Amino acid sequence: MNRNKKRLLTIFDIAVRNLELRKIRTGFMIFFVCVLALSLFVISVIVNSMEQRLNNTIDRMGADIIIVPSSAAADVVNSIFLGESFSLYFDKKMSASITSVSGVAKITPQLYIATLDAACCSQPTQIVAFDPKTDFTVRPWLDKLQVTNLEKDQVLIGASILANAGDKIKFFTHTFEVIGVLEKTDTGFDNRVYMDFQDAYELMRTPELQNIISGQIKNEKSAISSLMVKIDDNADARIVAAYINHALRKLPIKAYTRNGMFDKFSDSMKTMVYYSNFLIVLTFILVVLAMACIFTITINERKHEFGILTAVGATSFQITAIILTEAALIGITGGFFGIVAAGIILIIFQNTIFLLFGIPSITASVYFLNVTALMCIGVSLFVCIFSSLYSTLQISRQEPLLLIRGEE
Amino acid sequence: MILEVINISKEYIRAKKLFSAVSHVSFSSAEGNLIGITGPSGGGKSTLFHMISGLVKPTSGHVRLFDQEITDMSNDRLAELRRTDIGYILQGQNLLQNFTLMENICMPVYMGKRFDGAYQKGLELLDIFGLKGMENEYPYSLSGGEQRRVSIIRAFIHSPKLVIADEPTSNLDIENASIIMRFFKRASEQKITILVSSHDIDLISSIATQKYKMINGELTLWK
Numbered sequence: 001m002n003r004n005k006k007r008l009l010t011i012f013d014i015a016v017r018n019l020e021l022r023k024i025r026t027g028f029m030i031f032f033v034c035v036l037a038l039s040l041f042v043i044s045v046i047v048n049s050m051e052q053r054l055n056n057t058i059d060r061m062g063a064d065i066i067i068v069p070s071s072a073a074a075d076v077v078n079s080i081f082l083g084e085s086f087s088l089y090f091d092k093k094m095s096a097s098i099t100s101v102s103g104v105a106k107i108t109p110q111l112y113i114a115t116l117d118a119a120c121c122s123q124p125t126q127i128v129a130f131d132p133k134t135d136f137t138v139r140p141w142l143d144k145l146q147v148t149n150l151e152k153d154q155v156l157i158g159a160s161i162l163a164n165a166g167d168k169i170k171f172f173t174h175t176f177e178v179i180g181v182l183e184k185t186d187t188g189f190d191n192r193v194y195m196d197f198q199d200a201y202e203l204m205r206t207p208e209l210q211n212i213i214s215g216q217i218k219n220e221k222s223a224i225s226s227l228m229v230k231i232d233d234n235a236d237a238r239i240v241a242a243y244i245n246h247a248l249r250k251l252p253i254k255a256y257t258r259n260g261m262f263d264k265f266s267d268s269m270k271t272m273v274y275y276s277n278f279l280i281v282l283t284f285i286l287v288v289l290a291m292a293c294i295f296t297i298t299i300n301e302r303k304h305e306f307g308i309l310t311a312v313g314a315t316s317f318q319i320t321a322i323i324l325t326e327a328a329l330i331g332i333t334g335g336f337f338g339i340v341a342a343g344i345i346l347i348i349f350q351n352t353i354f355l356l357f358g359i360p361s362i363t364a365s366v367y368f369l370n371v372t373a374l375m376c377i378g379v380s381l382f383v384c385i386f387s388s389l390y391s392t393l394q395i396s397r398q399e400p401l402l403l404i405r406g407e408e
Numbered sequence: 409m410i411l412e413v414i415n416i417s418k419e420y421i422r423a424k425k426l427f428s429a430v431s432h433v434s435f436s437s438a439e440g441n442l443i444g445i446t447g448p449s450g451g452g453k454s455t456l457f458h459m460i461s462g463l464v465k466p467t468s469g470h471v472r473l474f475d476q477e478i479t480d481m482s483n484d485r486l487a488e489l490r491r492t493d494i495g496y497i498l499q500g501q502n503l504l505q506n507f508t509l510m511e512n513i514c515m516p517v518y519m520g521k522r523f524d525g526a527y528q529k530g531l532e533l534l535d536i537f538g539l540k541g542m543e544n545e546y547p548y549s550l551s552g553g554e555q556r557r558v559s560i561i562r563a564f565i566h567s568p569k570l571v572i573a574d575e576p577t578s579n580l581d582i583e584n585a586s587i588i589m590r591f592f593k594r595a596s597e598q599k600i601t602i603l604v605s606s607h608d609i610d611l612i613s614s615i616a617t618q619k620y621k622m623i624n625g626e627l628t629l630w631k
Binding site for chain 1: 458461462463483484486487488490491492496498502503505506507512514515516517518519520522541554566602
């Protein structure tokens with residue numbers, strides 16, 4: 001190896017040389033730290049993506065309360081959260097009693113149609129019809145795209161639908177013009193196609209849909225799938241939802257608050273976070289124990305080496321600094337490789353991970369990824385320093401002669 | 409006086425019994441003396457040297473080096489002394505295997521963070537000890553005698569006032585032993601005080617200006 005022969009060797013150089021000498025030991029220690037950093041990084045990114053997705057979904061709903069058939073709540077959640085499409089209807093006359101409920105500011109209906117197979121899409125698409133006159137959920141998106149209104153046979157599509165503005169797409173027997181593509185949200189909203197109620201009613205007349213609808217509703221012109229409710233500024237969504245449910249008590253539809261609707265997802269996410277934390281703590285303890293064992297065993301073997309350094313004038317501070325620098329180098333290297341490995345795993349196994357955790361993509365921001373990477377390296381560094389403390393203390397308190405003799 | 413050893417003793421517990429490794433030893437030396445101590449193994453020579461270099465605290469008595477009492481000095485202050493004013497040659501093989509010969513030689517300098525001229529001096533000493541051109545070799549490629557010579561060079565690299573050499577010629581052939589002793593003689597002529605121990609009475613007697621025998625922890629003047 002080419003060494004700079006005339007340079008003053010520093011504590012850092014000595015530590016690096018010591019690590020190089022014991023390649024297998026160093027390799028194992030880096031591996032342990034790598035596993036810790038990898039687990040920490042992967043879990044943090046997945047949990048963050050799930051949290052972000054839940055928050056995005058809740059924020060994107062645009063309504064404070066949603067009223068759906070009691071039996072369809074889970075379908076609505078899956079449609080919004082996972083992008084699964086469904087069709088379920090109730091008569092809009094059922095909503096008559098809601099407008100007078102205290103705290104209700106605005107109400108707008110939506111109609112959901114699940115396409116069976118569409119030329120534009122590789123997967124079933126959720127068509128959502130909205131009423132431009134009363135709508136307050138889709139309107140902000142239209143404004144963002146500078147679209148004043150949806151005309152007949154015009155649709156607005158989510159970012160996951162494979163079409164561009166100006167393209168024609170076909171649902172059943174009807175062809176529509178795409179007038180805008182919505183910003184990617186990494187939620188089920190990306191898999192939706194928005195159209196006017198009139199277009200949706202025409203679609204519903206197609207024989208394929210008639211078969212599905214006929215069992216649920218007599219007149220398709222009075223069919224709706226949900227009612228989106230905006231509450232007064234000072235109103236409490238839970239209280240308003242309770243009032244609405246009281247008004248709807250004899251009907252098969254139910255009001256859910258925006259947050260309440262996703263309670264189940266929220267709870268399962270909390271459970272996942274709990275188990276993830278448990279796994280991280282367990283990995284942390286195992287890595288600390290393994291590292292502490294390796295440090296203790298090898299430091300005992302290296303007493304003679306430290307004895308020689310003591311004999312030639314190294315202070316206990318310098319000996320301590322050498323051991324801690326070795327630990328820090330292992331921590332930083334292990335942490336770095338752990339993050340690189342985590343990145344590779346997240347890329348290679350992304351489909352499996354997305355399927356397993358119900359996330360469409362890694363939605364973590366670059367800032368979050370950087371902070372998490374730094375945090376993982378910090379934890380790796382801490383683990384190594386912490387694991388080496390006992391050995392360091394042992395050596396620094398040892399009589400110089402015992403070090404020279406290599407005695408415990 | 410460079411070195412004053414005043415009535416020092418060292419006792420250990422060995423096999424549950426008090427064992428006196430060094431017993432009431434006193435001697436002193438002026439600058440440039442070559443003090444030779446001979447005697448059988450287990451006689452207490454190494455313990456005496458460890459106490460003089462500050463690696464072990466005496467049970468009783470005092471050691472004064474360069475007009476400073478070292479008995480009560482902190483380990484860090486003693487370490488500083490070892491990398492500035494004392495060169496210590498440990499018994500046996502004492503090179504760090506993952507560092508080149510020059511790096512081993514310069515280790516006291518690295519610890520003191522003062523590199524001035526050390527590299528050049530190391531090259532000159534390697535030449536004197538017949539190891540020219542081997543500065544970038546690693547210790548494992550050297551014979552026992554060569555490694556011992558490197559240990560000696562290391563003890564001289566930082567221009568110490570006192571060099572303590574514990575059995576520097578043990579297990580060495582006559583040629584290697586002679587090279588080392590001649591070097592010690594020359595160093596003492598350059599006002600470096602040398603304290604050396606050896607089993608070999610002839611070797612010691614040929615160079616030492618002050619000669620002692622150490623048996624059962626007791627030091628006696630040997631003329």
